[in-house]
Amino acid sequence: MNFFKTLAVGAFIAASVSGAALAQQATFEAVRARGILNCGVNTGLAGFAAPDSQGNWRGLDVDMCRAVAAAIFGDASKVRYIPTTAQQRFTALQSGEVDMLARNTTWTFQRDVQLGFDFVGINFYDGQGFMVKRSANVSSARELNGATICVQPGTTTELNLADWGRANNIRFTPVVIERLEEVNAAYFAGRCDALTTDVSGLASVRASRAGEANQHVILPEVISKEPLGPAVRHGDNRFADIVRWSLNAMIEAEELGLTSANIESKLSERNPSIQRFVGATGDFGRMLGLDNRWAFNIIKQVGNYGESFERNVTPLGIQRGPNRLWTQGGLMYSPPLR
Amino acid sequence: MNAPAHEAVQAVQSADPPMRPPPMLQTGIVGWLRANLFSSWISTAVTLALAYLLVRYAIAFVDWAFINAVWSVPGQDTSACRAVEGSGACWALITEKHRFILFGTYPYDEHWRPALCCVIFVGLYLISANKRFWRRELALIWLVSLGAIGVLLWGGILGLTYVEQERWGGLVITLVLATFGIAFAFPLAIVLALGRRSTSLPAVRALCVVYIELIRGVPLISLLFMASVMFPLFLPEGLNIDKLLRAQVAIILFAAAYLAEVIRGGLQAIPRGQYEAAEALGLSYWKKTGLIVLPQALRLVIPPMVNNFIGLFKDTSLVLIIGIFDLLNAAKTSIIEPAWQGFGVEAYIKVSIIYFVFCYAMSKYSQRLEAELNPGRRR
Numbered sequence: 001m002n003f004f005k006t007l008a009v010g011a012f013i014a015a016s017v018s019g020a021a022l023a024q025q026a027t028f029e030a031v032r033a034r035g036i037l038n039c040g041v042n043t044g045l046a047g048f049a050a051p052d053s054q055g056n057w058r059g060l061d062v063d064m065c066r067a068v069a070a071a072i073f074g075d076a077s078k079v080r081y082i083p084t085t086a087q088q089r090f091t092a093l094q095s096g097e098v099d100m101l102a103r104n105t106t107w108t109f110q111r112d113v114q115l116g117f118d119f120v121g122i123n124f125y126d127g128q129g130f131m132v133k134r135s136a137n138v139s140s141a142r143e144l145n146g147a148t149i150c151v152q153p154g155t156t157t158e159l160n161l162a163d164w165g166r167a168n169n170i171r172f173t174p175v176v177i178e179r180l181e182e183v184n185a186a187y188f189a190g191r192c193d194a195l196t197t198d199v200s201g202l203a204s205v206r207a208s209r210a211g212e213a214n215q216h217v218i219l220p221e222v223i224s225k226e227p228l229g230p231a232v233r234h235g236d237n238r239f240a241d242i243v244r245w246s247l248n249a250m251i252e253a254e255e256l257g258l259t260s261a262n263i264e265s266k267l268s269e270r271n272p273s274i275q276r277f278v279g280a281t282g283d284f285g286r287m288l289g290l291d292n293r294w295a296f297n298i299i300k301q302v303g304n305y306g307e308s309f310e311r312n313v314t315p316l317g318i319q320r321g322p323n324r325l326w327t328q329g330g331l332m333y334s335p336p337l338r
Numbered sequence: 339m340n341a342p343a344h345e346a347v348q349a350v351q352s353a354d355p356p357m358r359p360p361p362m363l364q365t366g367i368v369g370w371l372r373a374n375l376f377s378s379w380i381s382t383a384v385t386l387a388l389a390y391l392l393v394r395y396a397i398a399f400v401d402w403a404f405i406n407a408v409w410s411v412p413g414q415d416t417s418a419c420r421a422v423e424g425s426g427a428c429w430a431l432i433t434e435k436h437r438f439i440l441f442g443t444y445p446y447d448e449h450w451r452p453a454l455c456c457v458i459f460v461g462l463y464l465i466s467a468n469k470r471f472w473r474r475e476l477a478l479i480w481l482v483s484l485g486a487i488g489v490l491l492w493g494g495i496l497g498l499t500y501v502e503q504e505r506w507g508g509l510v511i512t513l514v515l516a517t518f519g520i521a522f523a524f525p526l527a528i529v530l531a532l533g534r535r536s537t538s539l540p541a542v543r544a545l546c547v548v549y550i551e552l553i554r555g556v557p558l559i560s561l562l563f564m565a566s567v568m569f570p571l572f573l574p575e576g577l578n579i580d581k582l583l584r585a586q587v588a589i590i591l592f593a594a595a596y597l598a599e600v601i602r603g604g605l606q607a608i609p610r611g612q613y614e615a616a617e618a619l620g621l622s623y624w625k626k627t628g629l630i631v632l633p634q635a636l637r638l639v640i641p642p643m644v645n646n647f648i649g650l651f652k653d654t655s656l657v658l659i660i661g662i663f664d665l666l667n668a669a670k671t672s673i674i675e676p677a678w679q680g681f682g683v684e685a686y687i688k689v690s691i692i693y694f695v696f697c698y699a700m701s702k703y704s705q706r707l708e709a710e711l712n713p714g715r716r717r
Binding site: 044054091096097315 | 568570662
């Protein structure tokens, strides 16, 4: 059995030491040889990565994994989802247990520079916000002076809150509770005046309270930047390019109006951008080391960014907001595919 | 002279009043109630107050769990559940998600494979519990069954599609972790306990003491973190030992340290005379230990050992912190989808029933085993 095979054989270890240096350089070759993409995802976060009733993974991050698999193999289903906890995720990427992380991970300086990862893009712009009861008649976070605020400890959320209070000279009493569900329960039970976490989290918490959803307001202030994006190991540029352009292709497709439903019919479109996109001209796939229909496969099998967002995130009650295309006033912007 | 005396005796005997039944109020249910529940006014008051609470909460529970409950909803539309939230259970969650809770992310069409594995596991437990099967063949049965379980779960041969370990989940993970945990920790614990008591091998003894104290000195959760977060960093890049296997090894090492101390307790309870008698018969160390000491020692420590086993069975749920979908984690994950958020109680009730069945069975069996193996010590 695999169990003992992996445990016992010292020779196996010796053999893989020599192979290891190669693996560092060539994730792409390793993935191709393996025939399946190892993708690190969240252990369960609604809208981003969570198994449904049939045990199939769904979510915005899951679609990111699927897009990369579609680009590499032409088959979005060739993904092995490896659920990772917040503590495990970086080790899993460093040790090669996963090829890429698509695990609602905030792109920060330290993670990019010190931990040895490359963040290849941003697939969700998040930020920390506040939710209060409508009956409290608060319309701005600046009015929260003297309030009690429910917050989870040990996260950047707690630090951001303290920083923000100090910077704006706002005094508040933090109610610190370890578990997410319990923080939320404390807020709904009235133990604190406001609840703070990422805006996406606030929206989904509010949406889960179907009966009283409209009794809570998310305040307009966003006090931190939480750009979430896929990450790969540092120094493996080939693979980083593939992940980066898989994400860009999804964004570009939305801009071009290409969807999983209509891309087949757009194959013969005259528009040169679309011609390049579907691989009819330009040879871009070859440059990535992929099939020229890589982007076509992504859109056909996974859909464009907007479709993915609507399928996964909209049901949580989260607006597109900053995640709209740049043409619509958002931040989603793909460098041109040319 | 004889006759009058005899008559007198008879007279005394006949004067004895006929046996009357004790007063109605002292016997039967009424008597029991009076003696135990209504013996004084304090007792009566407490009884009435508790009875009131019991009835009230029982009614509330029945209302919640059965009368107001929603048993199924169309598709993912949980508005019916939301309408009764707080007053009625949403068993529709279980109807919709029971297969996910039991089998996690295992491919949906292949769920019969982990289901069959669970059946094999339970069958193994039943066979092993029966004294009639305590023969050498049992080891063979175990090997064959575990092989079959491995083939079923992994697949890849015999026309079964290959299923990578990351997709395993639910009850079968809990059973795998607990069964292998107990099966490997037990012999390891015996070795450790014997090693710690060894007088002729000081190095072995020191090693065992260090091992036991080191492992007992840290929580299981930190061992699991070591196994899942630190350990991979020490391995050469490209070599990955399966996450489940790492967790399994951590659980075995942890359980063995605790069990070793339990077994050592049993070893110490064996009177010196038993050792000496065995030596007088000319038995070697291993024969003495295997034939005389261990059988008696293990018998003595059945209750604490089962205590440990039950603890271990439930400790396996800690693997959720390293992202393995065991039974408990699958239940928690089942309520992540927005439509089903907030119905945690229902999922937890289901899981707690499953845990209870297994743990109670273990407990009951150990009581029977104790009685069977220790007839001389029954009090």
